[in-house]
Amino acid sequence: MKILFASAHDSDPQSWIAPLQALVPQAEIHNWVDAGPSIGAQLAVVWNPPADIFLRETDLRAVFNLGAGVDALFKLPGFTEALRVVRLEDAGMAVQMAEYAAYALLRASRRFGDYESQQEKRLWKPLPDIQRKDWPVGVMGMGVMGARVAQTLAGLDYPVAGWSRSGKDLPGVEKFAGRGQLPSFLARSRVLINTLPLTDETRGILCRDTLQQLLPGAHVVNVGRGEHLVEADLLALLESGRLEGATLDVFCQEPLPQEHPFWQHPRVTITPHVAAASLREASIAQVAGNINRYLRGEPLSGVVARGRGY
Incomplete structure (x- = not known):
């Protein structure tokens, strides 16, 4: 052989x-x-x-x-x-993915980005305490990666839901299944974390139509594939204020071109495809x-x- x-x-x-x-x-x-x-x-x-x-x-x-x-x-x-x-x-990838998702969620909900800005200004200003109920998380994809992400974030006492093609029962995680339940899943999510595999059905699933169904002040975290995200739609929704921020690890073109607007966008955090090695x-x-x-x-x-x- x-x-x-x-x-x-x-x-x-x-x-x-x-x-x-x-x-x-x-x-x-x-x-x-x-x-x-x-x-x-x-x-x-x-x-x-x-x-x-x-x-x-x-x-x-x-x-x-x-x-x-x-x-x-x-x-x-x-x-x-x-x-x-x-x-x-x-x-070893699932725990790394969970760490990355937790980082993105906590940076948004605990406003660590704002504290970084305050440090640059030498400003001592505690921000209001958070209420976890105000930060419901939606995880797209309930495979090995998505399930580990969902369970980890549920363990931090955030309300977590998982959406996949056929649905998956996990303790402490609300289940949504199929295209028919996607609108309800999106409507209850403020932090959307994508771990889906890339297929003909999921290509471009993070688009204007889906992202604008999220709760106000929403954050998008993409650790699936770059082709899941319609980048122009995300930029337009960030500029309009419909979305609050995005943490992106994967892109349609990698390495991300130097002239890409994501690099200098104030509400986009970029990492170079390192969420889970x-x-x-x-x-x-x-x-x-x-x-x-x-x-x-x-x-x-x-x-x-x-x-x-x-």
Whole structure:
């Protein structure tokens, strides 16, 4: 069994290949070589792989993605319906996502941004205490990431609701399901946190129509995909005062162009796609476990349902 490792984000592929090889000794793991010949790999471990990977390695049967988002793989030339795609389900990402969401929520509700401005002016001025009931949170997407976010924020005693395609029961989290319940979910949310996977159904879901249904003084937190957000609509709603602020970690174009208006907007906080990084050790253990199950003919965890895109 030959396995190909292909990642455009790692300058030291052996730091992945060597421990993977130790955990899957019955396979041969090879690093991608640009312009090299096909190695006849049956499996691939990838993260943002070269665009021609499926054209060159035509014997691939399954792809193990070193991340939760798999939408980019489906767009590569040569990708076929016969290929199984397996994504990371957590690998240390969920707790990071929860931390990021908590930061964004607390910065808005506790007005830490205002305190930063006051510090610059050497101004000592306690602001009014908050009432958590005035800061209802809505989490879009109830997968591993979204569920961890929702439960973490509910643990801070904020009123939290979760919305997803089919709904999910979580202690302390109000459940909303399907497009029919989306308006009710939005209408009760002041802080909207998006953790959805990117599919044809969710592309552009953060648009003028949905965002203007949020409670007054709303904040938007996007840690899903850049293509979920219609950036021009967000800017217009911020300028009009309909939205109070936004914390954005993902963008339609990355790196974000220097001339983009988000950079200097006073009510937009930007981070460079760092909300949740897959941790190397946990990722290797999860991928190796799935590969070994594949080799034994056992069921895999994290298999992407092609019809849903996640």
